[in-house]
Amino acid sequence: MxxxxxxxxxxxxxxxxxxxxxxxxxxxxxxxxxxxESSLFKQIDKQLKINRKILKNFNKAGKATIRKDKLLTEGFDPKYFTHYWKNAKGEVYLFCYEFGFLAKKDAKGIERFILVQWQPYMD
Known part of the structure; x- marks a missing residue:
């Protein structure tokens, strides 16, 4: 048996x-x-999930602006993303699944991320 x-x-x-x-x-x-032993694929997948979770937590309303250093201290790594979208101004938003971010400097030179959620018009 x-x-x-x-x-x-x-x-x-x-x-x-x-x-x-x-x-x-x-x-x-x-x-x-x-x-x-963890593979490169698993490490990348883990970081993408961390990035998504952080973006989701800081973007409750669908659009938000936050200091770059705040996300980085939470464990966010902007080098890891799943896809991108370019708006009419030519700005490139990087996405971790359905949550995206755009790096910008404000008038004082402070680096910030504009956080967005994927919208149907972005297809």
Whole structure:
């Protein structure tokens, strides 16, 4: 009697079948790979998720302006983004999923980010 390495249930089917279901196969490999040394892909994915979370937290109304250093101290890294959008003025907003940012300097020379949320007209 063969047992599934993920859930320990009896395996029914082909003699070379190793898992009882596609879910168990996927879950087993996910858990197994989670324990491996972190890859570049995982590091990038982690930073993108951090960036998204920070942008979402500081942009509750759909548009906001915040000092660049405030986001950086929270763990935001502007080098990581998923896509970009260029407005009619030629300014390029960088996005982490549905939350975007644009680096600007104010009249006093302080670096700020303009935060926006993706809108249908941006397609």
């Amino acid at each position: 063969r047992k599934c390495p993920n859930c320990k249930e009896e395996i029914i089917g082909r003699s070379d079948k190793k898992f009882c279901s596609p879910y168990c196969k996927s879950n087993y490999h996910y858990e197994h790979n989670k324990q491996k």
